[in-house]
Amino acid sequence: MIELGAQPQAPAAGDLVKDVTEQTFMADVIDASMDVPVIVDFWATWCGPCKTLGPMLETAVAKAKGAVRMAKIDVDQNQRLAQALAQQGLPLQSIPTVVAFVKGRPVDMFQGAVPASEIDAFIKRAVEAGGGDASGGLDDAVLAAEEMLEQGEVQDAADTFAAILQEDPLHAKAYAGLVRCYLALDRIDEAEATLNGAPAEISKTPELEACHAQIALARQAAEAGPVAELQAKVDADPDDLQARFDLAKAMHAHRDVEGAVTQLLDLFRRDREWNEGAAKAQLLTIFEALDPKDPVALAGRRKLSSMIFA
Structure with a gap:
C-alpha cells in the first residue's frame, strides 16, 4: 500500500503561521514568497469576521503541509505598512483582506469571511501559481x-481512494475513483449511493458528472443481450433499428466502446428521430462517461456534430 501524501518533512506549525510587522514584512512576506507562496491575512482585533476567518485560514494552511505559509498583519498596529500597501494598489480599506504573494508579488486576493471550500480553492490557486503541488502529494x-x-x-x-478521501474529502478524482471501483465490482447500488453522498462542493465536477453516465451504462449492461445474436439480427435486416440499438448496448457492455459508438452513429444516420432521439441520447451518455480526451469520444463527437449540422 502506498504511503499517502508522502512529502518532505513539513515545517513546524510555528513556522507556517507568523505575526508580521512593518519591520519583518520584507523578510517574512516578500523574501519568503520567493520560495513558497505566502498568504497574508490583514486583520484587526475589533473585526468580528476576522476572528472567524483567521482560524479557518490557519487550518487550511496547516492542511497544505508546507506548500504555503501564512502571515498575519494587524492593520491597527501596522498602519504605515497598510497605508503603503494601499498606495501600491492593495484595497485594504475593508478587512479582513487576504492576499496571496508569489515571487514577491500579490497574485490573488479576497475580502470578508468566506466558506472553507473557497479558502481551500484560494490556497490551491496560490500553490499552483508558485509552481507547487496543491494536493500535498494526493x-x-x-x-x-x-x-x-x-x-x-x-x-x-x-x-487507496478511500484513504485519500480521509485526508481530503473534497478530492473529486478520488471520489470518482471510488465510485468506479464499486462499478468494477458490479456493486452498482453502492456506486450510486456513494455518488449521491458526494459533498455538494464537488457534486457538479466533471469527474462526478461522468460517474452518473457510467452508472447508467452499468445498469444497461446488466440487461444487455448476447452480441452474436444481435449482430446476426442486424446483418439480416440492417433497418431493424431496435436490434441495432440493442447491439450497441451489448457491445458497450462487453467493453467494445468504439463498436457501440459506430452502431449508434449508423442508427442516427438512418433515422435521427427514432425512439425520440434515443441514438443521440445514448451517444451523449457514452461520451460523458469517457475521459474528454478519449480518442473514441473525440472522434464520435466530431462525427455526430457533422451529421447534426450537415
Whole structure:
C-alpha cells in the first residue's frame, strides 16, 4: 500500500503561521514568497469576521503541509505598512483582506469571511501559481490507485481512494475513483449511493458528472443481450433499428466502446428521430462517461456534430 501524501518533512506549525510587522514584512512576506507562496491575512482585533476567518485560514494552511505559509498583519498596529500597501494598489480599506504573494508579488486576493471550500480553492490557486503541488502529494496517490484499478487490483484501488478521501474529502478524482471501483465490482447500488453522498462542493465536477453516465451504462449492461445474436439480427435486416440499438448496448457492455459508438452513429444516420432521439441520447451518455480526451469520444463527437449540422 502506498504511503499517502508522502512529502518532505513539513515545517513546524510555528513556522507556517507568523505575526508580521512593518519591520519583518520584507523578510517574512516578500523574501519568503520567493520560495513558497505566502498568504497574508490583514486583520484587526475589533473585526468580528476576522476572528472567524483567521482560524479557518490557519487550518487550511496547516492542511497544505508546507506548500504555503501564512502571515498575519494587524492593520491597527501596522498602519504605515497598510497605508503603503494601499498606495501600491492593495484595497485594504475593508478587512479582513487576504492576499496571496508569489515571487514577491500579490497574485490573488479576497475580502470578508468566506466558506472553507473557497479558502481551500484560494490556497490551491496560490500553490499552483508558485509552481507547487496543491494536493500535498494526493494526486500522485490517485494516479497510483488508477493504475491499480486498470490492472484489476480493484480492492487495493478502493482502499487507496478511500484513504485519500480521509485526508481530503473534497478530492473529486478520488471520489470518482471510488465510485468506479464499486462499478468494477458490479456493486452498482453502492456506486450510486456513494455518488449521491458526494459533498455538494464537488457534486457538479466533471469527474462526478461522468460517474452518473457510467452508472447508467452499468445498469444497461446488466440487461444487455448476447452480441452474436444481435449482430446476426442486424446483418439480416440492417433497418431493424431496435436490434441495432440493442447491439450497441451489448457491445458497450462487453467493453467494445468504439463498436457501440459506430452502431449508434449508423442508427442516427438512418433515422435521427427514432425512439425520440434515443441514438443521440445514448451517444451523449457514452461520451460523458469517457475521459474528454478519449480518442473514441473525440472522434464520435466530431462525427455526430457533422451529421447534426450537415
